[in-house]
Amino acid sequence: xxxxxxxxxxxxxxxxxxxxxxxxxxxxxxxxxxxxxxxxxxxxxxxxxxxxxxxxxxxxxxxxxxxxxxxxxxxxxxxxxxxxxxxxxxxxxxxxxxxxxxxxxxxxxxxxxxxxxxxxxxxxxxxxxxxxxxxxxxxxxxxxxxxxxxxxxxxxxxxxxxxxxxxxxxxxxxxxxxxxxxxxxxxxxxxxxxxxxxxxxxxxxxxxxxxxxxxxxxxxxxxxxxxxxxxxxxxxxxxxxxxxxxxxxxxxxxxxxxxxxxxxxxxxxxxxxxxxxxxxxxxxxxxxxxxx
Numbered sequence: 198x199x200x201x202x203x204x205x206x207x208x209x210x211x212x213x214x215x216x217x218x219x220x221x222x223x224x225x226x227x228x229x230x231x232x233x234x235x236x237x238x239x240x241x242x243x244x245x246x247x248x249x250x251x252x253x254x255x256x257x258x259x260x261x262x263x264x265x266x267x268x269x270x271x272x273x274x275x276x277x278x279x280x281x282x283x284x285x286x287x288x289x290x291x292x293x294x295x296x297x298x299x300x301x302x303x304x305x306x307x308x309x310x311x312x313x314x315x316x317x318x319x320x321x322x323x324x325x326x327x328x329x330x331x332x333x334x335x336x337x338x339x340x341x342x343x344x345x346x347x348x349x350x351x352x353x354x355x356x357x358x359x360x361x362x363x364x365x366x367x368x369x370x371x372x373x374x375x376x377x378x379x380x381x382x383x384x385x386x387x388x389x390x391x392x393x394x395x396x397x398x399x400x401x402x403x404x405x406x407x408x409x410x411x412x413x414x415x416x417x418x419x420x421x422x423x424x425x426x427x428x429x430x431x432x433x434x435x436x437x438x439x440x441x442x443x444x445x446x447x448x449x450x451x452x453x454x455x456x457x458x459x460x461x462x463x464x465x466x467x468x469x470x471x472x473x474x475x476x477x478x479x480x481x482x483x484x485x486x487x488x489x
Contacts, residue, residue: 228252230250230251230481231250231479231480231481232247232248232249232250232349232383232385232388232479232480232481232482233246233247233248233272233477233478233479234246234247234383234390234414234477234478234480235247235248235268235272235475235476235477235478236416236440236442236468236470236475236476236477236478237260237264237265237268237470237475238264238268238470238474238475239259239260239261239262239264239265239268239295239442239470240260240261240262240264240444240445241261241291241420241443241444241447241449241451242258242260242261242291242292242294242295242442242444243257243258243260243286243291243292243394243416243420243442244256244257244258244259244260244264244265244268244295244442245257245258245392245416245442246268246269246272247349247383248272248273249345249347249349250347250348250349250385250482251345251346251347252277253281253282253345253347253349254273254277254279254280254281254282255280255281255282255283255284255351256269256280256282256283256284256296256299257283257284257285257286257381257392258284258285258286258292258293258295258296258394259283259285259292259293259294259295259296259297259298259299260291260292260294260295261290261291261292261294261295262294262295263295263298264295265295265296265298265299266295266298266299266302268475269299269303272477278302278303278304279303279304279305279306280299280303280304280305280306281306281307282306282307282309282343283296283299283300283305283307283308283309283332284308284309284310284351284379284381285308285309285310285311285379286310286311286378286379286381286392286393286394286395287310287311287313287370287376287377287378287379287394287395288310288311288313288314288315288320288370289315289370289395290317290319292394292395293315293319293320293323294319294323296323297319297322297323297326300323300326300327300330300332301326304330305327305330305332306332306333307332307333307335308327308332308333308334308335309334309335309336309337310334310336310337310379311336311337311356311361311377311378311379312336312361312368313361313365313368313369313370313377314368314369314370315369315370315371316369337353337379338353338356338357338358338361339353339354339355339356339357339358339360339403339404339407340352340353341353348385348386348482349383349384349385350383350384350385351381351382351383351384352381352382352384353379353380353381353382354380354381354382354391354404354407354408355377355378355379355380355396355400355401355403355404355407356377356378356379356380356400356403357403360377360400360403361377364376364377364400365377376395376396376397376400376419376424377400378393378394378395378396378400378418378419379392379394380392380393380394380396380400380401380404382408382412385480385482386480386481386482386483387482387483388413388480388482388483388484388485389410389412389413389414390412390413390414390415390416390478391404391412391414391415391416391434391436392416393415393416393417393418393419393425394418394419395418395419395420395422395425396418396419396425397418397419397424397425398424398425398426398427398430401418401425401426401430402429402430405430405433405434409433411433411434411435411436412434412435412436413436413437413438413480413485414436414437414438414439414440414478414485415431415434415436415438415439415440416439416440416441416442417439417440417441417452417456417460419451420441420442420443420444420447420449420451420452421441421443421451421452421453421456421457421469422449422451422452422453422456423453423455423456425456426456426459427459428459428462428463431459431460431463431465432463435463436465437465437466438465438466438467438468438478438487439460439465439466439467439468440467440468440469440470440476440478441467441468441469441470441471442470443469443470443471444470444471445471445472446471447471452469468487473489477489
């Protein structure tokens, strides 16, 4: 009987020791006082996870399926099931489908997107889940911003309300046209990264004129589409690193050869999720590094 009790106590002590070790490791890993921007490998789509220096969690887009869940679990402590903010750049399937599972499995405190609707059943399901979970929804335009108390700022650079109305009449977006997309500038000290969704050159040009400065990291619009950017925009933004969220052997031919040529001609480092997998950027507000 005593042997059984000793065995139980030993197992309990060892289990608590392991749990404590895991908690210590994860606190050290996830609470390092730095900004993390993770371009998740979700295939042909977008999913960007942001963890602020004080451990607030932000998700921009959710990709075309449930792959985004693996990215979240890899970059959040196991006890953290709350996303302070979810941003949907625009309601196209390859950007929002994964958010259905995210809303079901995580507590989302705020949902932000464009004032657009998509008549697909998948988007209706997402809207129902958001309403079911009583998640506050906010529609944003160029000029809106979010200031976080640890020094991180998110500013919406586009689209303007006028651009959105002209590009997507009747507040509707289809799956092959109407590419107005939220463009979000993330700033932390001297570091900045611009998330572009499926922006087209004309909209991105307007955003560039608004900030009128370079960025450290640029997400190449629309998975590297030839319609997403041009040499003038790249020259003005002058990024040190270009990240392309794109699926391997996709049927669209993304990224376009001409876009890659523009980047190479300007000696800009390129990372692609189809070739490099997940891309994690870490910054202390002064310098930034790439974590593989």
